[in-house]
Amino acid sequence: MTLRISVIGTGYLGATHAAAMAEFGFEVLGLDIDPEKIATLTAGKVPMYEPGLSELLLKHVAGHEGSTGRLRFTTSPQEAADFGDVHFVCVNTPQRKGEFAADMSYVDAAIDALAPHLTRPVLVVGKSTVPVGSAGRLAERLAALAPVGEGAELAWNPEFLREGFAVQDTLRPDRIVVGARSEHAERLLREVYAEPIAAGVPFLVTDYATAELVKTAANSFLATKISFINAMAEVCEAAGADVTQLSAALALDERIGGKFLNSGLGFGGGCLPKDIRAFMARAGELGADQALTFLREVDSINMRRRSRMVELAREQCDGGFLGRRIAVLGAAFKPNSDDIRDSPALNVAAQIQLQGAQVTVYDPKAMDNARKMFPGLAYAPSALEAAEGAHVVLHLTEWQEFRALDPAELGAVVAERRLLDGRNVLDAEAWRAAGWTYRALGRPS
Ligand SMILES: NC(=O)c1ccc[n+]([C@@H]2O[C@H](COP(=O)([O-])OP(=O)(O)OC[C@H]3O[C@@H](n4cnc5c(N)ncnc54)[C@H](O)[C@@H]3O)[C@@H](O)[C@H]2O)c1
Numbered sequence: 139m140t141l142r143i144s145v146i147g148t149g150y151l152g153a154t155h156a157a158a159m160a161e162f163g164f165e166v167l168g169l170d171i172d173p174e175k176i177a178t179l180t181a182g183k184v185p186m187y188e189p190g191l192s193e194l195l196l197k198h199v200a201g202h203e204g205s206t207g208r209l210r211f212t213t214s215p216q217e218a219a220d221f222g223d224v225h226f227v228c229v230n231t232p233q234r235k236g237e238f239a240a241d242m243s244y245v246d247a248a249i250d251a252l253a254p255h256l257t258r259p260v261l262v263v264g265k266s267t268v269p270v271g272s273a274g275r276l277a278e279r280l281a282a283l284a285p286v287g288e289g290a291e292l293a294w295n296p297e298f299l300r301e302g303f304a305v306q307d308t309l310r311p312d313r314i315v316v317g318a319r320s321e322h323a324e325r326l327l328r329e330v331y332a333e334p335i336a337a338g339v340p341f342l343v344t345d346y347a348t349a350e351l352v353k354t355a356a357n358s359f360l361a362t363k364i365s366f367i368n369a370m371a372e373v374c375e376a377a378g379a380d381v382t383q384l385s386a387a388l389a390l391d392e393r394i395g396g397k398f399l400n401s402g403l404g405f406g407g408g409c410l411p412k413d414i415r416a417f418m419a420r421a422g423e424l425g426a427d428q429a430l431t432f433l434r435e436v437d438s439i440n441m442r443r444r445s446r447m448v449e450l451a452r453e454q455c456d457g458g459f460l461g462r463r464i465a466v467l468g469a470a471f472k473p474n475s476d477d478i479r480d481s482p483a484l485n486v487a488a489q490i491q492l493q494g495a496q497v498t499v500y501d502p503k504a505m506d507n508a509r510k511m512f513p514g515l516a517y518a519p520s521a522l523e524a525a526e527g528a529h530v531v532l533h534l535t536e537w538q539e540f541r542a543l544d545p546a547e548l549g550a551v552v553a554e555r556r557l558l559d560g561r562n563v564l565d566a567e568a569w570r571a572a573g574w575t576y577r578a579l580g581r582p583s
């Protein structure tokens with residue numbers, strides 16, 4: 139009999155994971171505490187923007203014409219407990235308010251809601267990003283609360299998907315890492331991931347702590363690489379050098395590589411910033427804080443990008459924002475996503491608005507989320523309309539749509555042709571040729 143899988147938490151990670159499990163051929167039940175999200179998913183709609191996810195959902199959500207019917211959703215933990223042989227925990231682990239540490243209350247609540255209904259042996263698999271040591275603690279909590287006791291086993295299987303590529307990263311990840319305490323758990327997860335394993339995806343089995351650490355170490359490395367190139371951008375700016383040429387040259391060294399070496403406004407989102415901070419906090423608890431002091435620097439370099447961009451915008455406004463109109467292109471923390479969690483673009487927009495400018499934002503997909511979180515900013519339905527009457531245009535999220543903008547067309551509607559490229563991807567020469575002042579972080583003016 140094929141495995142039945144429940145996915146607890148159907149946000150960016152869980153909704154994609156649930157659809158991918160259905161694509162692998164399993165019967166899947168998604169569980170969330172948010173009834174609106176569950177209603178949307180049940181209607182075959184994706185509550186966020188993630189390329190390819192809508193198609194995958196419609197292919198599998200029960201009750202839709204032509205669907206396999208393998209994917210359903212619920213708000214009842216008891217239904218999920220009765221249904222699943224394997225339960226994936228995909229709930230949020232945000233940064234605690236006013237602290238660096240991760241807020242584990244959602245993971246704890248998910249286990250507490252599921253466990254009392256577990257009356258037969260099952261495998262609970264953590265996918266959320268958690269501080270090292272959490273899996274050991276949760277395994278005990280689970281066995282203590284489940285009527286089946288240690289028959290409710292825990293494994294840890296961190297997730298490495300990138301937003302914007304979530305579907306392909308879930309169906310064919312670079313690697314599958316599993317922290318497991320028994321051969322039974324390993325066997326079940328090999329069955330779950332039989333398809334990617336058959337396609338050659340490496341399947342690594344470790345203890346709990348190592349599996350948890352692979353995740354936080356990977357995100358720390360990625361964040362460090364971005365902050366490294368942004369630190370170089372600061373030096374380039376001081377020395378009159380060009381960081382884009384520098385990174386292109388570094389990238390040709392195969393040992394360094396060009397991925398995650400794009401300088402600009404730095405990293406944001408619901409993962410890298412909070413994950414490096416939670417990692418530092420956890421290392422401190424473990425007495426290993428010295429090992430990660432460099433991450434403090436990685437974080438500060440990253441946050442300095444945002445203030446430097448505000449400064450550069452002020453310089454372009456001849457020293458003062460009062461009464462100036464600023465157009466901000468981009469609100470999502472990265473292109474191909476509507477996610478605005480810790481978005482560098484919106485952080486810069488809000489700072490500039492606070493300092494007296496009139497800021498108008500446009501983003502291809504993140505407008506609704508941005509409006510909810512930053513109701514004080516103005517929004518326009520297109521890049522062209524956002525730019526109307528602007529004294530400075532800020533390009534802060536590198537959507538393909540912005541690369542295709544016509545500098546002459548935009549030039550016709552702005553008050554002044556001043557462009558700040560926060561992502562170092564626009565064609566400086568083309569903009570300058572159309573009469574624009576083009577400035578970017580870490581590049582000569
Ligand atoms: N977003 C990503 O790209 C990504 C990638 C890898 C890992 N992660 C990690 O995965 C976890 C989830 O991230 P996300 O971006 O999907 O978050 P999210 O906020 O989009 O989704 C979390 C979902 O869990 C639900 N939830 C909260 N408590 C619940 C409970 N007790 N029972 C059922 N549902 C509950 C919420 O309502 C929400 O829908 C985090 O730990 C994150 O660090 C995220």
Ligand SMILES: O=c1ccn([C@@H]2O[C@H](COP(=O)(O)OP(=O)(O)O[C@H]3O[C@H](CO)[C@@H](O)[C@H](O)[C@H]3O)[C@@H](O)[C@H]2O)c(=O)[nH]1
Nearest residue numbers: 297298299300301364398399400404405406407409471472
């Ligand atoms: O060269 C680069 C690459 C990225 N970024 C920025 O870094 C942030 C994060 O980008 P990315 O890592 O692509 O997005 P996420 O979807 O947040 O994915 C990261 O966080 C996830 C959640 O933990 C992990 O699963 C992924 O492996 C990890 O890449 C964004 O603001 C990007 O604009 C740069 O500034 N320069």
